[in-house]
Amino acid sequence: MNKILIIFFTLISFSLFSQTKFCKQDICVVEFNAEWNKANGVKWLEDLKNCGVTRILITNTKMLAEVKEKYGIQNVPTIIIFNGKEIERFQACLKFKLKIKKQDVQAIINNAL
Numbered sequence: 001m002n003k004i005l006i007i008f009f010t011l012i013s014f015s016l017f018s019q020t021k022f023c024k025q026d027i028c029v030v031e032f033n034a035e036w037n038k039a040n041g042v043k044w045l046e047d048l049k050n051c052g053v054t055r056i057l058i059t060n061t062k063m064l065a066e067v068k069e070k071y072g073i074q075n076v077p078t079i080i081i082f083n084g085k086e087i088e089r090f091q092a093c094l095k096f097k098l099k100i101k102k103q104d105v106q107a108i109i110n111n112a113l
Contacts (some may be wrong), residue, residue, distance in 0.1 A: 023052025026083060027112050033066055033077040034058045037096050041077055044102040051109050083112045
């Protein structure tokens with residue numbers, strides 16, 4: 001059963017990469033992270049206001065290659081704020097943790113509105 005769920009979520013993630021928008025809202029905050037680094041994911045992402053939120057969990061090397069090529073992801077987690085195009089990016093430090101605060105991301109969202 002777990003293998004079926006992993007395949008299902010991998011297919012959903014791949015379908016997201018083929019779309020130009022990750023969210024239905026104009027402003028979208030996307031967190032790219034890896035399965036092995038889930039513990040360092042951003043805990044407050046869903047608390048952001050006036051935007052859509054999507055989490056992309058990289059689960060295999062094919063997906064990793066696609067994310068690197070299409071979005072230039074080098075470190076995980078990485079947060080990218082989109083408004084039709086990328087407007088801001090935050091990348092993890094060497095400890096694979098983000099040092100950004102929720103209010104800083106929210107300020108960028110508010111300014112983009």
